[in-house]
Amino acid sequence: MNEKDFSRKFRQITPEVPQDFHQAMKSTLSNIVRDEHNNRGEIKVGRRFSGRTLALALMIMLLLTTVAMALMNWTVFENIIGAVPQNASKIMKSNLATVTVNNVEITIKEAGYDGMSLYLQYSHRMLDMDHPVGEVGEGDGKRYLTQEDMQEYSDYKVGWWIDNIWFDGKPMDMPAGSSGTTNGTEVNGEIIESQLWRLSVEDVYLDGKVEISLPIGERQDRRAIYATKNEDGTLPLPEDGMVTFTLDTTLAQGDMIKTHPNIPTEFDTLTATVSEVVYTPIMAYINVDVDVKDEALADFIARNGDGFYGEEGELFWKYGPADVLDEWGVYSLVMVDGDGNLVLPNMREEYGYIYGGSGYSTTSLEYLFPYLDQYPEEMYLVQSHEGVLDLDHKIKVK
Amino acid sequence: MTSMSTIEPCDASADILHDEQRRPFRGDCVDAMTFQTEAMQHERLMYHISWSMLGNNEDCADAVQDALMRTWQKKATLKSMDRFRPWLMMILTNTCKDMLRKRKKQRFVPLEDAMAVAQQDTQKDLLPLMEAIGTLKPEMRVVITLYYLEGNSVEEVAEILSLPTGTVKSRMSHARRKLSILLQDEWEGEE
Numbered sequence: 001m002n003e004k005d006f007s008r009k010f011r012q013i014t015p016e017v018p019q020d021f022h023q024a025m026k027s028t029l030s031n032i033v034r035d036e037h038n039n040r041g042e043i044k045v046g047r048r049f050s051g052r053t054l055a056l057a058l059m060i061m062l063l064l065t066t067v068a069m070a071l072m073n074w075t076v077f078e079n080i081i082g083a084v085p086q087n088a089s090k091i092m093k094s095n096l097a098t099v100t101v102n103n104v105e106i107t108i109k110e111a112g113y114d115g116m117s118l119y120l121q122y123s124h125r126m127l128d129m130d131h132p133v134g135e136v137g138e139g140d141g142k143r144y145l146t147q148e149d150m151q152e153y154s155d156y157k158v159g160w161w162i163d164n165i166w167f168d169g170k171p172m173d174m175p176a177g178s179s180g181t182t183n184g185t186e187v188n189g190e191i192i193e194s195q196l197w198r199l200s201v202e203d204v205y206l207d208g209k210v211e212i213s214l215p216i217g218e219r220q221d222r223r224a225i226y227a228t229k230n231e232d233g234t235l236p237l238p239e240d241g242m243v244t245f246t247l248d249t250t251l252a253q254g255d256m257i258k259t260h261p262n263i264p265t266e267f268d269t270l271t272a273t274v275s276e277v278v279y280t281p282i283m284a285y286i287n288v289d290v291d292v293k294d295e296a297l298a299d300f301i302a303r304n305g306d307g308f309y310g311e312e313g314e315l316f317w318k319y320g321p322a323d324v325l326d327e328w329g330v331y332s333l334v335m336v337d338g339d340g341n342l343v344l345p346n347m348r349e350e351y352g353y354i355y356g357g358s359g360y361s362t363t364s365l366e367y368l369f370p371y372l373d374q375y376p377e378e379m380y381l382v383q384s385h386e387g388v389l390d391l392d393h394k395i396k397v398k
Numbered sequence: 399m400t401s402m403s404t405i406e407p408c409d410a411s412a413d414i415l416h417d418e419q420r421r422p423f424r425g426d427c428v429d430a431m432t433f434q435t436e437a438m439q440h441e442r443l444m445y446h447i448s449w450s451m452l453g454n455n456e457d458c459a460d461a462v463q464d465a466l467m468r469t470w471q472k473k474a475t476l477k478s479m480d481r482f483r484p485w486l487m488m489i490l491t492n493t494c495k496d497m498l499r500k501r502k503k504q505r506f507v508p509l510e511d512a513m514a515v516a517q518q519d520t521q522k523d524l525l526p527l528m529e530a531i532g533t534l535k536p537e538m539r540v541v542i543t544l545y546y547l548e549g550n551s552v553e554e555v556a557e558i559l560s561l562p563t564g565t566v567k568s569r570m571s572h573a574r575r576k577l578s579i580l581l582q583d584e585w586e587g588e589e
Binding site: 001003006007009010011012013014015017018020021022023024025026028029030032033163222322323326330331 | 430431432433434435437438441442444445446449455456458459460462463466467470524527528531542543546547549577578581583
């Protein structure tokens, strides 16, 4: 065997970057970006669910944030968004299923679908535990899980054990932009998971009564499950270890409205067009298509060189539209009305920290805005740099 | 001890990244968007490092999440973003080591995912190689992964893993010797 042979063979046996690894990176980085954008010190991690409790415990200690101690209606929103949207009761259902496994009571506490995203909260309550789970954090009064808590929890052999959720038997991995939090409550032995599943990101839309299966029962042998993969590489619905409930995802007529303004606005470096606005009872999802101009990229390269180089001259990456977009400011847009006034001047303080820019690619940006009873007659997205609005370049929303 | 007088304010980190002088920018000046872009450049490298050390995809994903968070939280300690790659990889390898330490009962980590791939897709004649690599200690696997798979030089491997070049060379030599024995195949051209 020579060096070349070995390198070639080694490449052949080495797997390419798998989807769940890519997803783990993407969701962690997206949440870092979003969190910084929201000017909060705490970071929510888009969880890639696994049964590795020790790793999870470490992750939770490092990353997971809030827990609402004082339970109130639709705490899933408290935990995920930071506030309860006014229409939450329109879509949310409570106490959808309860089972007891290994002396742990598992309850689907809250679930709802707004036409784009699934909001979900479930609990595991260790029935023989005589104390609350987690340690109360200094200052915020919230219960944070410790490694010991997670180990104790793990000993019951229940909890999220494989990286999928099933809708009517069809599997799905957690989409980018999703998030989750884990916390203890004041109830003895209770752990609550709150999750936001951004289904529309993966072009998954629910309709009518949907059977949702969560791998949160007794932990199963994942290797055995993986061995039963379908021909397309997806996982069939496992027979054991699941908790299934039915959610009526039907929205009232007129509760979800889609518009396509499609009026391009020219900036020096790019063209921006709101291609779709989806108004749901919970929030408005706005998609902005962006087309970076060739001359802008050429100018960027003329100013900065053809790529980013390390100190030893190694090329880290070649500059492309993403760099022009970064310079332009992907999260710089705010909503104004026809008179150029901010529609939501204190948006995050009043409505929750999830709102604003929520993700981007080299060709589009996504923004989330809270539900309003009455949106202004005219609405535009404009750039805001240090509080100064660029009203010369208004991107039509409505 | 840090001299406060040498620290400039972080105004407009994007400009610090792209300015005409191309002066190095500090970790604490880096915004999340730049961090995201930087980190994504190294996705493949991060996967292969974690895979070579941990041997299964689930742990790799856990490790990368943890490492990215640690890196972001400790960014203020990075004096120059030109050192981003070795710094990120150092944190990742430490994270993987932490995870390995927790697996007290396992001395060696089987390459579960590689096995699965091999059984499904790979020619049968590669199975012995895979099994042989699977018997190497994680610290050797990561060295040969960086060298043979990622095409780094010994010096680059040393930099990425924060090891002396001599240690990298000795681990590579040890790994080659062990593979030769296991595969009953003489290694040509070993220094």
